[in-house]
Amino acid sequence: MSACRSMPLRQAASILRGLTGAVLLGALSIGTPAAHADAPVIPLGKVIVHDPMMIRDGAIWYLYGTGRGIPVYSSADLVHWHPRPRVFQAAPAWAHRTIKGFDGSIWAPEVAHVDGRYVLYYAVSAFKKNTSAIGVATNVTLDSSSPRYHWVDHGIVVQSMPYRDLWNAIDPAVIRGRDGGLWMAFGSFWAGLKMVKLRADGLRLATPQQWYGIARRERPPFFPETRPGPAAEEAPYVFRHGGWYYLFVSWDYCCRGVKSNYKVMVGRSRSVHGPYVDRSGKPMEQGGGTLVVGGDALYPGVGGNGVITSGGTDYLVFHAYDASDHGMPKLKIKALHWSADGWPSVSQAELDRPGLGRSGHTGTAK
Template sequence: MFFLLILVSTSLKSLAQQPAGQISVHDPVMIKAAGTYYLFSTGMGISVWTSPDLKNWKPGTPVFSAGPVWAEQSIPGFKGHIWAPDIVYKNNRYYLYYSVSAFGKNTSAIGVATNPTLDQSSPTYLWTDHGEVIRSIPGETNWNAIDPNIITDEKGQSWMAFGSFWDGLKLIRMSADLLRTEGDIRQMPTIASRKEDPDSANPPALEGLPQDAGGNSIEAPFLYKKNGFYYLFASVDYCCQGVKSTYKMIVGRSKTVEGPYLDKQGKAMNRGGGSLLLEGDQNWYGTGHNAVANFDGTDYLIFHGYDAHDQGKPKLRLEKLDWPGGWPAVRK
């Protein structure tokens, strides 16, 4: 069932711009359209920011003025706080995928909304919500339907990578209109996991963290095609703990979108592999949930970090990427 989302008209002129390193975001993703950079991130109704230069950002009106009705009906306790969006442009419109979930449980679903433009001042600006794309159910699925990412392969087939904890990161084909999945969800491959033995039980979760997810601490897949390879980025260890966050990013690559994805040592990511890309330091307690985008010929790593100089608050980080030896590395 389709729902038209009519956004509340709000003047943005009074909202001050903020430098990139100071805006508080979780799970950012970006796209450029008509000379403007658009950032979408976790928040009430999905947070939106715009920038003319990647340096100064202005908050926009959230995508949803109220929680999607289907999500309120499907996810007990859902109150409009939407996680981990992904934005793509195809078929002459923008597709915004998003996650709704009960924290620490795989009572979760991924939805999608579309818009012909991202310019909130345009008379054609209107998000149309198409509802659920895929859902996970405790006791029925050993995977978690959050953290979507869409990629289209060289044959024009689109795929969605997603997942968090449980059995790891999954991959499934998408329909041509990008509104639904194709294939048997019971046969989806695991493309990345922290478990070296796929048949082994998850180790116990850390104290104070959700126990039913186990200790398979991997999430936030992002696929990016470069130099004849598909690169799978993922985040491991623990986000969302402020000064106790241990988030870090790993990567592997494959000649085909379906994998297997191998790290620099040739270890498969679905058997515990993954080469370290970036981790916390004296300035950041943890770094993770990244996207990758190319703007004007430069690849950027887009992610959030927990600021060690500001009580572990999550902040936007943008770093340029180089590819020495065919592997991504943050530019020094």
């Protein structure tokens, strides 16, 4: 989401208004459970969402995205989506106190299931600055109609500050390593993406702290530390498959509508904290990355992804800027194809087709 800060504020605000207005179709605020049977049904190709994140609770899939209060949708089949109450009626008070320039829009949510409850990570930030923080909230259920449904905010997990940090605390993604430890990848622009170990409950950083650099693109020397720079890389997501950890990232620029040129790249490692390398063996910490899916004439920019598994098929979940609809970000769920040597991709031909896309495995990942 942070690529918005490299564009005029007026243009970025226009994108966010689209996400928090017509996109939500009147979704209710927290504390007012939606009548599920009466909620409008939005087909997959019409769902407008930025930085989509998806998780299942029982038989229902829940979709979270960037916007005021964090918009939420639900679906039983990944095709028909219902708006649900937003996570927050208003952004937590600490966000406004801590982040100067925060406009109330919450970025790039991530939800994990940790020790019997759901843990939601989210980013608050200011445009064109690494004045940012990742917060965390918990709930015992994702079903807003349940009497047990209640989000409890626990404040800041990690924070970045200009002049102190050459990294940016946004775009969180959480994965459990083979050793049982909980790790969070995050970051955008500046000196690249980071991985840090979390406490067992997922609410704070582990002690002693363990930090790793996992991906970055070249930043010009002597570039002002307070500016994001041209090293456009963000939105990390780590997925385990076939004995490897795969690090998916978004390159280039989001949030510019039809002028967006976002694309999804990947590298892999045997260790959760890297080093990650691309298909040619180039480290992602040195600018490496193998293309998973890029834009085309209809969807010029695609990214902000996650990965889910349903019915034995792995799907890439991402947003794509729709050139036929003024560049609005549309939800895409497309099957990942795994090559014989274990590299994922999305068929470029499938990008423009409606629906989930076709599953395809051209070999067994090694």
